[in-house]
Amino acid sequence: MAEALNIKDLFQMIKKRIVLIIIFTTLLTAMTGIVSFFILSPVYQASTQILVNQSKEKSELYNVGEIQTNIQLIETYSEIIKSPMMLEKVKERLNLDISNSALSEQIKIVSNGNSQIFTIKVEGADPKIAVSVASAITDIFQDEIKTLMNVDNVNVLSKANIGDNSSPIKPNPIMNTIVACFAGLIISLILTFMIEFFDKTIKVESDIEEHLKIPMLGIVNLIENKKKRKLKICNQNLKR
Template sequence: MSGTLNINDIFQMVKKRMALIFIITTLITAITGIVSFFILSPVYQASTQILVNQSKESTELYNIGEIQTNIQLIETYGEIIKSPMMLEKVKNRLNLDISNSALSEQIEIVSKGNSQIFTIKVESTDPKLAVNVASTITDIFQDEIKALMNVDNVNVLSNATIGDNSSPIKPNPITNMIFACFAGLVISLVLTFLIEFLDNTIKVESDIEDHLKMPMLGIVNLMENKKKRKK
């Protein structure tokens, strides 16, 4: 193939391999859809919000320094919640047969900026288990933090619940199929260009000049010999 390409060349390459592009894109999209709909287990999420704030008397004013301290404590609290000690207590209370690392991966601690509120999120293929783990973590954490750090500044704002009609957070089959379609299209186009660029066969007259590095002096057309029939 010639070393330079124009838009028409690219269009012709794509047109020539349209069947290949369609098959690859359709196949990848279909496989992704089958895996997302029928193989992957749906994952549900339960969450609970916790406020880190010292109890105040009505006559006391909020101290900015104390608020900043509470905010900084959130990161420490997150580490405590996912510590082996806490995870073991949660497993024992719920009789879970799971490793600490696996349970830790299901737990996410989320905090935003300078907020004194952080969220405990728990993911599981069983929605009821997700609620139970989130609730148990909250209960044990409230009790343990008083003994560990000699503070009483943790208050639950919302308990962990999952409604009866709640949808799983993942997988999202439609989104997965859209990304798979795009990926299949890219892969098929790359494969098309590779096939064309690696194809060294001579197709047109200009390919002869490129291959031999010599100018072409003329073209001999194929002529069909016809025998004249004698009358």
């Protein structure tokens, strides 16, 4: 076992443990498929886009510094959207029986560092509720920000609707099953190699030299059974 394994040895290991590999991979794939298709609840997502930009007259030009300020404000706006005050107002409007922390976990704010646009994403088990929460957050935020920040630089680019959220975003049963199949194959191969590596039983002549640390002078083949078989056949022929 101290010698480097060649490709032939590896194939022999796999062939020897092929049943283990097939069973382990099949079980892991089947279990993942069952959990993904029948146990995990589907999660839907609703999203809305918001532009942070001051309203301007036609004669006014855009100021680079003002744009950078609007971009930096997005981080502050993200904190405001997920603040307890906002969450309480959303729950009150939609009559939701849920904690602030649980509702906050369903809300994600996604923004590009160089863009004045950020997206509010809401995940939930019910697509209608996800859309309602996204819409409520947008409306309440647009109203409250005028008082909180004394600015009017928030505009809704796209509103959440049911049509875009008819399919769940997770779980993905097919992808999960494929990943589980590959994972099961890899894990079973690793187990196979580990079993062979820690197996200290003598299998071939070279193992004797490795364990005893002495050279092998010769090999005695087991031919006793063959001799007995031949003698038995000869005796039977003589009796006839």
